[in-house]
Structure formats: structure tokens, C-alpha cells
Amino acid sequence: MNLKNQYLIDLYDRVVKRNQGEPEFHQAVREVLESLEPVIERHPEYIERGVIDSIVEPERIIKFRVPWVDDNGKVQINRGFRIQFNSAIGPYKGGLRFHPSVYEGIIKFLGFEQIFKNSLTGLPIGGGKGGSDFDPKGKSDMEVMRFCQSFMTELSKHIGADTDVPAGDIGVGGREIGFMYGQYKRLRNEFTGVLTGKGLTYGGSLARTEATGYGLCYFTDAMLKDNGKSFEGKTVVISGSGNVAIYATQKATQLGGKVVALSDSNGYIYDKNGIDLDCVKQLKEVERKRIKEYVTTHPDAEYHEGCSGIWTIKCDIALPCATQNEINEESAKALVANGVEAVAEGANMPSTPEAIEVFQSNGVLFGPAKAANAGGVATSALEMSQNSMRYSWTFDEVDAKLKGIMENIYANAAAAAKEYGLEGNIVAGANIAGFLKVADAMLAHGVV
Ligand code: NDP
Numbered sequence: 001m002n003l004k005n006q007y008l009i010d011l012y013d014r015v016v017k018r019n020q021g022e023p024e025f026h027q028a029v030r031e032v033l034e035s036l037e038p039v040i041e042r043h044p045e046y047i048e049r050g051v052i053d054s055i056v057e058p059e060r061i062i063k064f065r066v067p068w069v070d071d072n073g074k075v076q077i078n079r080g081f082r083i084q085f086n087s088a089i090g091p092y093k094g095g096l097r098f099h100p101s102v103y104e105g106i107i108k109f110l111g112f113e114q115i116f117k118n119s120l121t122g123l124p125i126g127g128g129k130g131g132s133d134f135d136p137k138g139k140s141d142m143e144v145m146r147f148c149q150s151f152m153t154e155l156s157k158h159i160g161a162d163t164d165v166p167a168g169d170i171g172v173g174g175r176e177i178g179f180m181y182g183q184y185k186r187l188r189n190e191f192t193g194v195l196t197g198k199g200l201t202y203g204g205s206l207a208r209t210e211a212t213g214y215g216l217c218y219f220t221d222a223m224l225k226d227n228g229k230s231f232e233g234k235t236v237v238i239s240g241s242g243n244v245a246i247y248a249t250q251k252a253t254q255l256g257g258k259v260v261a262l263s264d265s266n267g268y269i270y271d272k273n274g275i276d277l278d279c280v281k282q283l284k285e286v287e288r289k290r291i292k293e294y295v296t297t298h299p300d301a302e303y304h305e306g307c308s309g310i311w312t313i314k315c316d317i318a319l320p321c322a323t324q325n326e327i328n329e330e331s332a333k334a335l336v337a338n339g340v341e342a343v344a345e346g347a348n349m350p351s352t353p354e355a356i357e358v359f360q361s362n363g364v365l366f367g368p369a370k371a372a373n374a375g376g377v378a379t380s381a382l383e384m385s386q387n388s389m390r391y392s393w394t395f396d397e398v399d400a401k402l403k404g405i406m407e408n409i410y411a412n413a414a415a416a417a418k419e420y421g422l423e424g425n426i427v428a429g430a431n432i433a434g435f436l437k438v439a440d441a442m443l444a445h446g447v448v
């Protein structure tokens with residue numbers, strides 16, 4: 001698809017000019033604007049009353065210095081960000097990413113996507129994202145703690161349980177959330193649900209750790225079933241080996257699939273017998289080692305350097321769960337040539353626009369990130385509810401709610417696509433369904 005509406009073309013040009021050097025943000029905006037063309041034909045008021053112009057501009061960008069002292073006594077300086085993108089339907093909500101590639105454009109694209117994703121969950125959460133160019137890899141626990149404390153010392157001035165509720169993303173898991181929560185509590189002298197993804201001893205929700213990966217598989221299962229297919233007996237390739245990839249592997253296996261490959265930023269493993277997840281969990285969650293270590297205890301498995309080769313493995317279902325733009329046109333063509341039936345995005349924006357075009361034009365079922373990976377943030381919103389009630393649900397209660405939410409997201413995205421004459425296009429359907437709720441709230445609030 002390409003932009004045809006002149007108003008949207010001009011708006012996109014303004015976005016590019018105003019956010020120079022931020023190609024990931026341009027990419028995310030362009031896809032949404034393309035999807036909205038049929039919506040504004042039917043509803044010109046979204047343009048006349050400035051809703052589309054407003055939705056591409058963050059409400060607030062917070063950018064700060066994060067000084068900390070490493071184990072050698074040397075002062076280190078990182079940069080911290082929080083982009084509070086849209087609060088029309090609830091407090092800002094979205095993760096924090098700690099990775100050396102983080103700059104304003106990455107946080108902006110993630111914050112923008114989060115608006116629509118959070119709306120799709122049906123829960124009252126606005127869109128935001130934050131992070132730092134800090135690299136937790138190779139750092140000691142005490143270095144990570146000192147960094148997290150310094151990061152939260154500034155961030156604490158801008159967030160709150162009813163204002164903005166951060167969580168994890170790449171490089172931010174239970175350890176980092178714990179250190180940040182401890183510092184927030186100390187600075188503010190209050191015990192509130194200001195972060196999600198917390199440990200179970202201090203207000204975390206059961207099933208939040210599993211939620212993004214499980215939710216991805218519930219979504220994929222709903223998409224497969226709607227097309228007369230299922231996970232049963234299917235070969236599955238999953239990229240990444242972090243939080244999302246690990247729990248996607250677990251659920252895909254429970255649903256009858258065989259996961260044969262996982263990766264990290266150095267390379268990928270292929271195990272034709274099916275991945276031994278206990279081994280991966282030990283390596284990645286406990287020992288924080290590289291995925292290549294897997295082959296030392298699994299001589300039948302292969303390790304290959306480089307990330308993109310994983311998409312040349314023959315599979316029925318591909319679940320990219322590492323990072324943005326990890327599947328390009330060439331990788332998409334390789335997947336199609338090997339007969340892939342379904343692709344669903346666990347990572348945020350892992351497929352380039354050219355790759356999505358290859359999938360859609362070849363009849364591959366395609367579940368876009370905003371819809372397919374919304375289970376993490378949905379369960380974060382359930383954690384917020386439990387914190388407000390000062391109560392906690394059982395694992396099965398949370399898991400059942402998550403499954404229902406993911407099935408609804410698929411149904412709503414599919415229905416929106418159909419209503420706007422784009423049946424089967426879940427990319428457009430998710431963008432439209434996510435947009436409409438936020439846009440109507442913005443209309444109701446007036447020019448603010
Ligand atoms: P983790 O930090 O737990 O794991 C990230 C995984 O992706 C690691 O295996 C990492 O490899 C790999 N990876 C990260 N960056 C790159 C890169 N530039 N190139 C290649 N591989 C890379 O993060 P999560 O599992 O939480 O996040 C994975 C994706 O899912 C992200 O896109 C995130 O935004 C998205 N997501 C996460 C949610 C959550 O609840 N955690 C919710 C919704 C989406 P290495 O160890 O070598 O860096």
C-alpha cells in the first residue's frame with residue numbers, strides 16, 4: 001500500500017521534517033497513515049479537528065543525563081528517555097528499553113506503536129515508552145543497580161501510578177524492575193503500582209513474565225483457527241531468546257507445535273529434535289550466557305553465526321521475537337519459498353514494510369506486532385488493576401483473561417479490516433481498530 005491522500009502525504013512530510021534522522025519513527029507513522037486512508041474518507045472530522053496531526057506528536061518528551069559509577073570507580077554517563085506519547089484513554093503505559101542502540105527515534109517509534117496496541121487491549125491505558133543507551137550486558141549486578149537507581153532518580157519526577165506506569169522491554173527484566181521499584185519507593189515514600197512486571201513478593205502479577213510470549217501464541221492460534229489451521233504438528237521458528245521468545249516457545253510447544261530454532265544478536269541454534277527449553281532458560285535467565293552455549297550440551301543441534309540465517313530454516317510458522325527490522329524482503333522471500341503459512345510478530349516492528357508486502361501478497365497469514373504482542377501490556381494493565389484493588393488473581397485467572405483479550409484483539413482487528421473493505425489485512429485492521437478508540441476520546445476532549 002502507498003499513501004494517496006494529499007493531506008496524509010503532507011502530514012507525513014511534516015513528520016519526517018520535524019523528526020529528522022529518526023527512520024524507525026517515520027516507518028511506524030507511515031504504516032498507520034496508510035491504514036487510515038479509508039477511515040478519513042468516511043470520517044473527515046478526524047482531520048478537520050486535528051486528531052491525526054495530534055496523534056503523531058508526543059504529548060511530552062523527557063530526556064536526561066544518567067550518571068553512575070562503575071565497579072572500577074569510573075564515572076559513566078548514559079542518556080535516559082521517557083516519551084509520554086498519548087494519554088487520551090488512560091495513564092501513559094509502556095516499557096523501558098536498555099540497549100546501546102537506543103536513541104530518541106527508537107523510543108518514539110515504540111511509544112507511537114504503543115498508543116494503538118494499548119487501545120487494542122480494550123483496557124484503559126495510554127501510550128508511552130522510555131529507556132536508555134545503557135548496555136546491561138557484561139555489567140555486574142551492582143553496576144546494574146547503580147545505573148537503575150540513577151535512572152529512576154530522574155524518572156521518578158515524571159511518573160506515578162495514575163500518570164505513567166513503565167515496565168520492561170529489551171534489557172529490562174525482573175532484576176532491573178526490582179532495582180527501579182526500590183529506588184522509587186525510597187524517593188517517594190509510597191508503595192504504589194508505579195511499575196509493572198514487578199516481582200511476586202512486592203505486587204507483581206502472576207503470568208506477567210509469560211504474558212507476551214503466551215499472548216503471541218494465543219493470538220496466532222486464533223488467526224490460524226479462523227483460517228482452518230492450528231499449531232498442531234507445525235514446525236515453528238522463533239527469533240530471539242529473551243523473555244518473549246522463551247515463553248512463546250513454551251506456549252507454541254504446549255499447543256502442539258515443534259520449535260526448532262532460537263537466536264540472539266550473535267547467531268542462531270537449530271535443533272531438529274525440538275528446542276530443549278529448560279536448557280535455554282538456564283542459559284539465558286539464570287546464567288545470562290550466549291545462545292551458542294546450547295550446542296555444548298546438545299551435540300545434535302547446530303549453531304550458526306549471524307542473525308538473518310534463521311529465516312532460511314524451513315518452517316510453517318515464524319514468530320520474530322528479537323528486535324525491529326529483523327526480517328527484510330530477502331528473509332521474507334526465503335520464508336515464503338519454504339512454504340511458511342503464518343508469521344506473527346512478538347517483537348515490535350520486526351518486519352520491514354517490504355517484508356510485510358511479500359507476506360501479504362503471497363497469502364501468508366500475518367499478525368502485526370501491535371495486535372500480536374499486546375498480551376504483555378494487557379497483563380501489565382491487569383497488574384495495575386490488582387495493585388489498585390490490593391488483591392491478586394491466581395495464575396489461571398490471569399492466563400484466562402489474557403487468552404480472552406488476545407482472541408478479542410484478533411476478532412476486532414479482523415472485523416475492522418472487513419468493515420473498511422480490507423478483509424484479511426490484519427495490519428490495517430489493527431491500526432484502524434486501535435486508532436478509532438483513541439481518536440474518539442481525543443475528539444471528546446477537545447483541542448488539548
Ligand atoms: P529481552 O531483552 O529479554 O530479549 C531480547 C532478545 O532479542 C535477546 O535474545 C537479544 O539478543 C535479541 N536482540 C535484541 N536486540 C537485538 C538486535 N539488535 N539484533 C539481534 N537480536 C537482538 O527482550 P524481550 O524478549 O522483552 O523483547 C523482545 C522484543 O519483544 C522487543 O522487540 C520488545 O520490544 C518486544 N516486546 C516485549 C514485551 C515484553 O513484555 N517484554 C512486550 C511486547 C513486545 P542479545 O541477548 O544478543 O542482545
Ligand code: 2IT
Nearest residue numbers: 094095167169376377380
Ligand atoms: O512493547 C511492549 O508492549 C512492552 N514492552 C510491554 C509494556 C508494558 O507496559 O508492559
